[in-house]
Each structure stands twice: as C-alpha cells, then as structure tokens.
Amino acid sequence: MAEKILMKGNEAIAYAAINCGCDGYFGYPITPQSEVMETLMQEKPWETTGMVVLQAESETSSINMVYGGASCGKKVMTSSSSPGISLMCEGLSYLAGCELPCLVVNVMRGGPGLGTIQPSQSDYFQATKGGGHGDYRTIVLAPASVQDMYDFVDLSFELAFKYRNPVMILGDGIVGQMMEKVELSPAKPRRTDEEVRTLCDSWATLGKPASRPGNIVTSLALDADIMERHNIHLQNKYATIESEEVRYETYKTEDAEYLIVAFGCMSRISENVVELAREDGIKLGVLRPITLYPYPEKALDALVPRMKSIMSVELNSGQMVEDVRRIAAGRVPVHFYGRQGGVIPSPEEIYEAFVKTIKK
C-alpha cells in the first residue's frame, strides 16, 4: 500500500508538481494559496529533479514566464488566487491563442476586487467562459478533496500536452487550506531534452535544426482569413475536448427525484444534504461536475427528465446555475442557493433552503 501523508491542498499541489516531473513553477504569493510556493521553496526541487521555482515580481510576470517556458515545450505552471488570476488573464489568452500547454491553479477567494481571503467559487464565469479576451477555452478541473488537488496536477499536464492548451485547476480556500490524507503516486522523472524534442518538435521553439523551418510561437495573424482559419482550428479542438474529456461524479442519483448540482467543496457539503433529505424520505442526489469545461452536458441532460426539480449550490451569487438552466431548458424548475463573500453554508442551511424550494 502506498504511503498516506497528511497534507494541505496547497501543499499537495506543490508535492504533485515535483512528483510528476514539472519543469518550472513561477508564482507570486497570495492568500489562500501561498503554501504552494512556500512548500516548493522548502522542498528545493532544483537540487533533486532540477525543477525551477521562481518568485516573480508580479502575477503578470509569472504568467509570462509560463508563456516563455511553455513555448520551449516545458511542463510549466503557476498558481494564484482570484485577484492574481485576473492579472494573468491576458497571458492566458495568449497561451491559448498560441496553443501552449500549461497549468494554472486558482485557489479562489471572495471578490470582487481584493475581496476577502475566505473561500469562494465566484470565478466560475472567469474560468469557464473566458477571463481573457478572444474566443478561447481553458480546460477547467474542480477538485473537491486534497487527493484531487494532488491527482489533478499530473492529469492537468497530460491534458495540457495532449491538446496543447492551458488547463486550470479551479479550487477554493477550503480545498487549499484543508488537510486530508493523500496517497502519493509513483514519481515521473522530468522529460529529457530529447524527449521534449520528440514530443514538441513540430511547434516548440527548441532551436532550429537544418531539417525543418523554424517554429514560430505567436498569436498574431493580421490576415483575417488566416485568423479565421486558426479560430476554426481552435474550435474544432475544443469540440474534441468536449466529446473526449468530460468528467463527473454522481452521488445517490440512481433513484433520485431531486438533484443538487455542485462542484468542488460544495459537492461534498451537498452529500451531507442528501443524507439529511433521505432521513426525511426525500430522494435527493448530487451531480458533481469534475470538469467545469468541458461541462458534463449529456450527464445532466439525461438526469433532467427524472427530476421534479434541480438546485445548483455554489459559493457565489449564481454562476454555474446559468449552465444548469441552459441544459435543463425549461423541462424542470431550476433553483439556486449560494452564499457569497467567503461565507460557507452548513449542510443544514442548504437543506433548509432546498426544502423551501420543493414546498413552493
């Protein structure tokens, strides 16, 4: 049996990065995710795997260091929290436009503006609908446990290189700060220069060999026809991602007549709500999207006709509920319950709100 270690979600991100052969981390401290870089600095992976860990002078600088590292075919990442991610969004758009692989971790806190350091899920729109400008998509994974935080780092890099696309782990202050036991995965060594060349020679800027023209990493195309072709190519790629990479979990939906849709920490709190409901004889289940983009459209679509009503539970003023309503398409009532600004509802509080919706 693999060793199980007690750690914080933020620490798990750092240990997973070293373990899965990440080449470089560039970041700037911000609560509630500062332990990511603190742990990396403490572990000194530059002495073991050769991984670079660098504190940049700002988030803008971090994401552009990621841009540079990714252009060279390296496994690179950054992490921040909501206000810092806003600063990175320009860079994210460029990375997506240039089709570069990278991992961005957002441990969300309440906003808008500087907001609060307490947990929130108010960056759902930013993560799944854009953030930066232009018609681009980021693959978004929503961890609900410390084990997820650990496992999703390697998964993110796999997806990022498979699709040459930025991947975001969209956590929150709860999964970042909470400690749980984590089962460690077998270590992957960092890719050698030769492996990078084999894998990324068609696009990365690795130095031009005589055998091929130089690779150019750019998101600029002044000719509208060329730009449109590139956009269509991106949209085709996103369509593949939407058909291949959907991930979700269900909890007691087999016989459910009511459904809660919740992601991240809220999906776990909602499981307790299911228990409260079932004690009262109400058949409630939970759908937990693991990928927020691509969204589990078909899974939700298939559940809708069996439900009397659906409630989206989020730590925001109602963001994912727009997707739930779109998919439910008026077939059943869709309600929303959320707390904002860093307040976390208890299972009892959510249950009370749920009971009100079914009595209407």
Next chain:
Amino acid sequence: MKEEIIIAGFGGQGVLSMGKILAYGGIMQDQEVTWMPSYGPEMRGGTCNVSVILSDNKISSPILSRFDTAIILNQQSLDKFESRVKPGGVLIYDPNGITRHPERKDIKVCRIAAADEAAKLGNAKAYNMIVLGAYLKVKPIVTMANVLEGLRKSLPERHHGLIPMNEQAISIGMKAVEIL
C-alpha cells in the same frame, strides 16, 4: 465510528498542531480524516480554531455546524461554540481566563487546568499536549501508540527528541482532567 471535533482558542496555544496530531493519529489507525482550519484574519492574531473529523468511512462535508466534541481554550470560543455541541456531546475547557463557565446540562462538561499544569511542568509549549491528553482520556478514540506515531509523522526529524516530553504531557492531561 465518526467523531467531529472543534478545537478553539488563541493563536499560539497550539490549536492547529493539536488538531494535526489528532488527525495523524487517525491516519495511523487507517481512518479517514479532515483538518479544516480557520485561516482568516485569525492567523494574524486573536482567536483560532480547527475542525477535525475522524471517521471509519469516507467524509463528505469538511464544514460542520454541530460537533461531537468541543475543546475550548478561551472565553470567545466558549461563547461561540458551547451552543454548537450536539446534545450528549462533550465540552472540554481550560478554566484559565474563563469568566462565564459552560452552562449546558445536556452535554458532558470536562475541565482541564492545562495552563496550570504546563506551568507546574515548567514548559508552556506542553500546553496543547496536556489538553490533548484530557481529550483522549474522555474520548479514547485514538490510542497513545497512534498519537505518538502521529507525532513522529508531523514533527520534523530534528524535533523527535521532544516526543518523550509530549508523551509525558499527554499523560499529565489524562490524569488532571475533571469530569464535572
């Protein structure tokens, strides 16, 4: 078995590390655990709390509104958490600095004069382990062997010399706790 605990006091009393050692003890006996700290303005001084869950089964919500046990180390925390102990649950508190004592009759109230005991021992840092000892006496959910193994896991190796002192402090807490 599922035990949901809140440990609350001032920053610097060792609230978070006590929770961590307890959680590690749970892992040593193959249980599921969560450790959820208050990390807000509290960690910049003032009150501080951590909720710890130990369970034989998968833990859903790490966020709790009611607790099986509350371990209370200052007046603010007593005021905040006394009402949130489940009926039949346990409240353990250190009377040091407490002006309004627990009033509930439907829970088991226990007192541990940990500040006094730590002073007698001449080691203020043993404070949280004395409190942990009191808790483990009242609710022996983690064995001493697993607590010590948890300590070994959570302390950096250079501090392993301190483990016997911690063991002694836990024993002191076990003896000194009063069930009211």
